[in-house]
Amino acid sequence: MDRTAIQDMVYQTCLLLDDKNFNAFLDLCDDEFRYSIATHSPEIRKDMIWLDHDKKGMKNLFTQLPRHNSDHSPITRHATVYKVDVSGDGNEASVVSALQVYKTDLDGGSTALFAVGKYLDTVRIEGGKPRLVKRVVKLDTRMLGIGYHIPF
Amino acid sequence: MAKNSAQWQQPPRFPTTHYVDSSIYTDQQIFEEERQKIFNKTWYIACHESEIPNAFDYRTFQHPGGTPLIIVRGEDMKVRAFYNICPHRGNTLLYDPSGNAKRITCIFHAWSFDTQGNCTDISREEQGYQKRFCKADAALREVKSEAGYGGFIWVNVDDNCVPLKTFVGDAMGELDPFIGMPMEVFHYHRAIVDTNFKLWHDTNSEFYHDYMHYFNRVTGMMQPGYFDRKCVGYDNGHVLVGSMEIKYDAYDGSKERGVGWPGLAQGGWILIDLFPGLTYNLRTSVLRMDTMIPLSPNKVMIEYRGLGLKSDTATERAQRIFDHNTIWGPFGRNLHEDLLGVHGQGRAMRPGTDSRWVLQGREENSTIHDEVGMRHYYAEWSRLMGRKSFDPYGDRRVSAAA
Numbered sequence: 001m002d003r004t005a006i007q008d009m010v011y012q013t014c015l016l017l018d019d020k021n022f023n024a025f026l027d028l029c030d031d032e033f034r035y036s037i038a039t040h041s042p043e044i045r046k047d048m049i050w051l052d053h054d055k056k057g058m059k060n061l062f063t064q065l066p067r068h069n070s071d072h073s074p075i076t077r078h079a080t081v082y083k084v085d086v087s088g089d090g091n092e093a094s095v096v097s098a099l100q101v102y103k104t105d106l107d108g109g110s111t112a113l114f115a116v117g118k119y120l121d122t123v124r125i126e127g128g129k130p131r132l133v134k135r136v137v138k139l140d141t142r143m144l145g146i147g148y149h150i151p152f
Numbered sequence: 153m154a155k156n157s158a159q160w161q162q163p164p165r166f167p168t169t170h171y172v173d174s175s176i177y178t179d180q181q182i183f184e185e186e187r188q189k190i191f192n193k194t195w196y197i198a199c200h201e202s203e204i205p206n207a208f209d210y211r212t213f214q215h216p217g218g219t220p221l222i223i224v225r226g227e228d229m230k231v232r233a234f235y236n237i238c239p240h241r242g243n244t245l246l247y248d249p250s251g252n253a254k255r256i257t258c259i260f261h262a263w264s265f266d267t268q269g270n271c272t273d274i275s276r277e278e279q280g281y282q283k284r285f286c287k288a289d290a291a292l293r294e295v296k297s298e299a300g301y302g303g304f305i306w307v308n309v310d311d312n313c314v315p316l317k318t319f320v321g322d323a324m325g326e327l328d329p330f331i332g333m334p335m336e337v338f339h340y341h342r343a344i345v346d347t348n349f350k351l352w353h354d355t356n357s358e359f360y361h362d363y364m365h366y367f368n369r370v371t372g373m374m375q376p377g378y379f380d381r382k383c384v385g386y387d388n389g390h391v392l393v394g395s396m397e398i399k400y401d402a403y404d405g406s407k408e409r410g411v412g413w414p415g416l417a418q419g420g421w422i423l424i425d426l427f428p429g430l431t432y433n434l435r436t437s438v439l440r441m442d443t444m445i446p447l448s449p450n451k452v453m454i455e456y457r458g459l460g461l462k463s464d465t466a467t468e469r470a471q472r473i474f475d476h477n478t479i480w481g482p483f484g485r486n487l488h489e490d491l492l493g494v495h496g497q498g499r500a501m502r503p504g505t506d507s508r509w510v511l512q513g514r515e516e517n518s519t520i521h522d523e524v525g526m527r528h529y530y531a532e533w534s535r536l537m538g539r540k541s542f543d544p545y546g547d548r549r550v551s552a553a554a
Contacts, residue, residue, distance in 0.1 A: 041340045044339075044340045046337075046338065049477070050482055063405075064404065070489075142341055142342070143344060144343065145343055146495050147482045147484075148482075148483060149483065
């Protein structure tokens with residue numbers, strides 16, 4: 001399995017989501033794709049899921065976005081691939097990437113760190129190309145101000 | 153025709169009960185008075201009993217009046233609340249949001265306390281204090297606490313306060329039948345927003361802003377029965393917004409809720425705002441609880457909890473979590489819009505912007521787009537503050553009525 005191709009795919013997902021090119025993002029995802037945002041609350045001592053969708057659910061979410069009133073401040077996803085563990089048969093890999101999300105004011109006046117966490121990805125190789133099968137966004141940051149409609 | 157400066161300053165042509173001076177959302181002195189006259193006198197929810205299920209479990213809580221608190225379950229399983237302040241040198245006793253501690257020990261000089269607030273150890277007590285001061289002099293400051301209304305832990309820092317039951321009165325009558333069974337918090341997050349706490353409560357007490365929510369427009373406003381929802385005011389500033397049936401499948405990608413809530417009609421929705429900053433929101437399959445902690449005139453921290461039933465199967469709980477996240481999670485369809493709305497108000501009303509009046513003048517037979525809920529809230533606010541919300545400094549000449 002080509003580690004560079006996997007890294008490129010992770011970075012490509014960031015660029016596409018930053019550009020709100022959701023269809024192209026979903027094109028990188030397997031039909032069995034599952035996306036979730038997870039975190040842990042020390043207040044209630046529980047792991048929490050904040051978003052959980054299959055590919056159809058993500059497509060629907062992206063379709064509905066323009067109908068909602070959203071914070072239009074752009075966000076920028078910065079990922080660094082830390083670890084790629086390839087399965088024995090070479091067809092699947094677990095990928096851990098550090099994630100930082102920056103938010104820039106609408107007037108461009110300032111950019112602030114919005115959230116940090118990790119991408120925990122499962123990638124499948126099909127026809128020599130990596131496909132995203134599962135993404136868990138594990139957030140360390142649990143206070144997101146007014147929140148955000150677009151998944152990280 | 154657009155207004156000039158004098159017209160902009162002119163009070164609205166409504167009765168004085170139907171608008172407020174926007175400085176009540178920005179003034180530092182008024183904010184300090186609110187902490188003393190309102191938050192330090194009223195009952196407030198600190199946490200839920202499911203967050204401290206075992207003996208010696210604790211939660212820390214930033215009380216809206218300003219005092220940091222510890223909520224702890226004792227060996228006798230009774231829940232008590234104390235200042236999170238060491239009586240020795242004023243240090244913070246417990247730093248973590250939750251934990252389990254048989255002894256509460258200050259890291260500064262190792263003074264130690266039990267879960268009943270007794271001081272159990274003063275390091276090198278005799279050498280330093282001889283017989284002049286002892287453990288009996290060093291107990292923690294306890295504040296009143298009670299469990300109730302869905303298993304929430306309520307606190308009141310006023311030793312002379314009325315009982316919780318008196319404070320709540322009849323306001324919870326509509327919800328009481330549905331929150332008697334053991335519940336459990338499955339979701340908790342906080343948001344700090346640059347806005348005044350009252351503006352969040354305003355948003356929770358009127359549904360005219362459903363125009364902001366695509367989800368609510370298609371699942372609620374466009375459905376039969378929406379305008380039947382009635383707002384009912386209760387003593388002490390509390391407000392009920394009655395039930396209706398939500399048509400979840402009207403939102404593409406959503407679906408009718410399968411789990412439901414025992415006794416509640418399919419798609420039912422009951423919302424109760426308790427003065428001065430708590431909201432119970434039972435919507436079909438999830439109870440949401442909002443707790444506001446004002447930090448400054450233009451900054452509020454809001455705690456959001458999502459609760460299900462303690463008896464939930466794994467499948468039922470997963471469905472409740474999904475339902476909750478769809479509209480109320482940090483990435484949900486509605487919460488972000490509500491927060492964006494009050495963020496915008498805070499932005500427009502910060503000092504120096506010449507914001508002037510906030511209208512609460514809609515009258516629609518107390519139905520869902522009537523702003524009677526806010527009017528009821530500000531009548532109580534004015535009573536407790538000794539200030540008129542339409543004229544907080546007593547220096548405005550306003551027309552009695554339009």
